[in-house]
Amino acid sequence: MDWSKIKTIFILTFLILDVYLLFQFMKIRDADQYEFITEASFEEKLEAEEIRYKELPKAPIEDQYLSAKPKMFTKDDITKLKGQTALIKEPTTALIVKLDKPISLKTKFEAAELTPFIKDNVLYGSQYKFWKKDDKKNTIVYFQHYENMTLYENLSGMLTFQIDDHNQIVSYEQTYLEDIAKMTEKEEILPPLKALETLHQKGALMPKSKITKVELGYSTLIQLAASQALAPTWRFVVDDKESLYVNALEGQIIEFNSDGN
Known part of the structure; x- marks a missing residue:
């Protein structure tokens, strides 16, 4: 060898x-x-265009798709309402309620005004978060949330108060999503800076704009008559006015029929 x-x-x-x-x-x-x-180079582009943003949530963040179904309100639900009258017959996915005694609002509305009423008188009241007051429509809107994350612009998880000419709440309409469950295993989502880059590439961010709020919630990915799938979604608030949304798992921009604020 x-x-x-x-x-x-x-x-x-x-x-x-x-x-x-x-x-x-x-x-x-x-x-x-x-x-x-x-x-x-992307951050340099933002700086050159004077697009500013607050500190972004730190990556990596993991999340997953959810499933849910609209609740059918029944006679048993309606009988739980005190000092209120349901205006439609059950069963229904949209509960329309008239208050026996209107709620007077302050000239300058603050969400805390309605917190005690919602907590004590609205079904599943603790699961709704204030969204906006619409002076054109004379409404105050709340959206349902899950694990402290808002279900953005979800018509099946919404609480809408109607204001009359005397600045009083006289009625409200409620929808609610139940049986919310995890559909998939958790996976790492798109970092917020990458989602911001998607908005920039599509021309959704104007020069000299400022991102005043960044948060993670859920939006409807697929909606059927009896159920829907929800996707983790980044929400970017621009100049405290406009809301822009990006699917946090797939990366595409999400557009709603109504304006998010």
């Missing part, structure tokens, strides 16, 4: 392996550098 030849073969083998590993390392390093350069 020629030990000299065997030794030479081993040396050459390890040398080839070292070269291969070095080549793979250089590829990974170059890819990381390219990704960093790409991200930095």
Whole structure:
């Protein structure tokens, strides 16, 4: 046995392996550098266009798709309403209720005014969050939330108070999503900066605009008569006025029929 030849073969083998590993390392390093350069250039674009944003939620964040179904309100639900009268017959997915005694509002409305009433008198009241007061429609809107995350613009999880000409709440309409369950395993979602980049690439961000709020919630991905699928969704509030939404798992921009505020 020629030990000299065997030794030479081993040396050459390890040398080839070292070269291969070095080549793979250089590829990974170059890819990381390219990704960093790409991200930095986007931030430079924002700076050049004077688009400012608050501190973004830190990645990585994991979330998942949810399933839910609209609740059918029945006679048993209606009998729980005190000092209120249901204006439609059951069963129904939209409960319309008239208050026996209207609620007077302050000239400058604050959401805290309605908190005690909602908590004590509205079915599942603790599961709704204030969304907006619409002076044109004379309404105050609340959306249902799940695990402290808002179900954005979801007509099946909504509480809408009607205000009369005397600045009093006289009635409300309620919808509610029940049996909310996790559809998939958790996975890492799109970082908020990447979602912001999607909005920028599509021309949704105007120069000199300011992102005043960034939060994560859910929006309807698929809606059927008896159920719906919900997707994790980034919400970016621009200049305290307009809301822009991006699917946090798939990355596409979401547009609603109504304006989010």
